Amino acid sequence: MYSIRTKFTLLTIIAIIVTMSTATLIGVISIRNLGLSDADQMLHLKCTTGAMNLETYFNSVEKSTKTVAMLVQDSFEGMPYENLNGQVENTRHMFDKVVHNTNGVLTYYFRIDPAISPNVKGFWYVKQAGNTFQEHAVTDISQYDTNDTSALVWFTVPKATGKGLWLPPYNTENLDVRVLSYNVPIYWQQKFVGVIGMEIDYETLAHEVEKIKLFDHGYAFILDADSNVIYHPQMDSTLQYGEKIAIDTPDRILGDSHVQYHFNGIDKEAVFLPLSNGMRLYVTVPLYEINKGWKILIWHILLASIFILVIVSLFTLRLTNNITKPLRNLTAAAKQVANGNYDIALTYKDADEIGILTQTFQQLVKQTKSHIGALHRQVYIDALTSVRNKAGYEAYIQKLQDKMDKPTEKLAFAIGVFDCDNLKQINDTYGHDKGDIYIKTASQLICRAFSHSPVFRIGGDEFAVILENSDFRNRAELFRLFRLYREKILVASKHPWEQANITMGLAVYDAQSDSSVNDVARRADQCMYENKRLRKEKQNKPS
Structure with a gap:
């Protein structure tokens, strides 16, 4: 048989559990949806911010190169052929004023087509320690077929396309350093004269992209317009190509620039944005990290619900305890008296039936203790x-x-x-x-x-x-x-x-x-x- 206290407590706790379970379920669903939405916003924001930073980096190089090219192109108008060498020197001075305000430049150059002048070759400056630039021996262009775009790409591709453009990463012939370059062709009297360009250190680009991180294992990578890998954290591994293929064939398309895909045993989500130079910046994060935040929050809510349930249950127990405590104390006191302990303390003093019973019992115990004490003194x-x-x-x-x-x-x-x-x-x-x-x-x-x-x-x-x-x-x-x-x-x-x-x-x-x-x-x-x-x-x- 259950006591009144037990029945009242069980009924109250069951009602609380049903109510809190319903509220918790609604909260869990809402938090999941809100968590996924927040993660998507963070992913888009990280990609947008990273793209803006890279655009600033690329635009600095591109703008400086275009500025020098435009000034050189304007100065070539009406210039006699004999002044070609002087014009190259002027370009050298122009670069010297511009390059120090350009972020990440490794080399800059103005190279003349051997078909225009076999003697005037141009110049090539390489960055040294202390942010100074020193002139370096130039590549002998006459040893190459300038119409073959598979070699000497920084020169042959701008000549073939007739426009300024960014080139994919390549190794410089003389420095054996991996670089990216922006190059602009220069014309004189509608004839191709040469190329003005700037090369940026690939490691500097990698450092900029590595800053674009989200959560613990998210990272960024860059593809060009033809989906060739420009930068990837695993550039020295075949994993870069596997991820490129996986992202080109996604499991789910969540938006125009938002996909989910499976790569290297991990479900991932990525957002990408095009850059003004034709490249695309991708920011990718494992799905388990995207879900981690709202799942932890849900666990916190569940733990809080359990905690609240425990607190409310304890409060209910305390409430029922206050109702039944005087009777239980009176029962315990009676047992103590039966065992010979007359030093009891009953604090319930309300003027109800239990209070009257308690006071009467205390008087009885007091009198009994007095009689027992008198007998004890007589005996001992x-x-x-x-x-x-x-x-x-x-x-x-x-x-x-x-x-x-x-x-x-x-x-x-x-x-x-x-x-x-x-x-x-x-x-x-x-x-x-x-x-x-x-x-x-x-x-x-x-x-x-x-x-x-x-x-x-x-x-x-x-x-x-x-x-x-x-x-x-x-x-x-x-x-x-x-x-x-x-x-x-x-x-x-x-x-x-x-x-x-x-x-x-x-x-x-x-x-x-x-x-x-x-x-x-x-x-x-x-x-x-x-x-x-x-x-x-x-x-x-x-x-």
């Missing part, structure tokens, strides 16, 4: 000295014996026995009332010296003390104090019944020789009587 407390009597002594001895009988218990204790000398003489001479004072004085002396140990009156003129723990360890000092206090009382007393002539005996428990606590008590008693004999001999000995 000595009426004259207020220390424990012989019955209390025997009960204490039995507890020690129970511990001694347990092999796991390691006991360390001592028993002291005290005898009031000349009590019969004081009773006979001065009366029993004076004898009672004598006994009280002796009891007070023993209690003062052994204030942390139980003291017992075990006979008319005999007392005992049981030393344990720190009093056992300090027994020598305690007995020294006992003798000191005894002498002070003897000195201060004016009447025989105010004195405290007490003989004492002490025995320490020895596990090897003592089979019972009574053995220790007997040895202490024997020690006391031996000390009494010695004291009498000393007192009777002539001075």
Whole structure:
């Protein structure tokens, strides 16, 4: 049978679970949709920002090259052939003013077609340490067929196309460095004269693209208009071609520039944007990282829901506990009283039926405790000295014996026995009332010296003390104090019944020789009587 508290708690928790489950399900669906939308926006924003940065980088080179080419082209109008070398020198100065304001330039050049002049070759400058440029030996163009666009591409392709353009990455002949270049053909009197161009270090481009990262494993790469790889993080691996093929044949097309594809065992999502130079920038991210954010948020919501459920459940339990607590406390108190513990505390004081029952029960326990206490004092407390009597002594001895009988218990204790000398003489001479004072004085002396140990009156003129723990360890000092206090009382007393002539005996428990606590008590008693004999001999000995 379930209690009212259990029924009420279960009903409330079930209602809360149903409500929170519905709300959580709606929240999970909304967060998933919002998370996917935010991830798409982040992907588009990262691609757009990266494209803008690359455009700035490429435009800087392209604009500088076009500026120099336009100035050179204008200066060639009406120029006599004899001034070709001077025009090349002017171009050299133009480049020197422009190139330092252009980001990422590795080389710049103005090369003359050998068909125009076999003597005027132009120039080629290469960047050195410290951002300075130094003229470098030029390639001998006359050794190539300038109509063959498969070789010397920086020269032959602009000549063949007749327009400025970006070339895919290639290795320079003299430096053996991988570069990208923008080149513009120059004409004089409608005849091809040469090429003006700038080359940028491929590593610099790679560094710029590597900055475009999203999440932990997202990255960017660049393809040209013909889907040739311009840059990829795995340029030295065949993986670059695999990803190019995978992205050209996507699993899903999410938009004009937004696809999902599977590559190298990982589902990915990519956004791409065209650059003004004909290249395309791709930013790709593993789907599991895109989903990671909203999935973590969902987990947080689920954990928060569980946490709230726990809190509400605890609140419900507390509420039902407040309703049933007085009855449960009253039941527990009744059990304690049944087990002999009358020190109970019931704090419920409301003026309802339970409050009245609680107060009545407390009054009953108080009266019962008072009666039990009175009986206990009659049984275990000595009426004259207020220390424990012989019955209390025997009960204490039995507890020690129970511990001694347990092999796991390691006991360390001592028993002291005290005898009031000349009590019969004081009773006979001065009366029993004076004898009672004598006994009280002796009891007070023993209690003062052994204030942390139980003291017992075990006979008319005999007392005992049981030393344990720190009093056992300090027994020598305690007995020294006992003798000191005894002498002070003897000195201060004016009447025989105010004195405290007490003989004492002490025995320490020895596990090897003592089979019972009574053995220790007997040895202490024997020690006391031996000390009494010695004291009498000393007192009777002539001075």
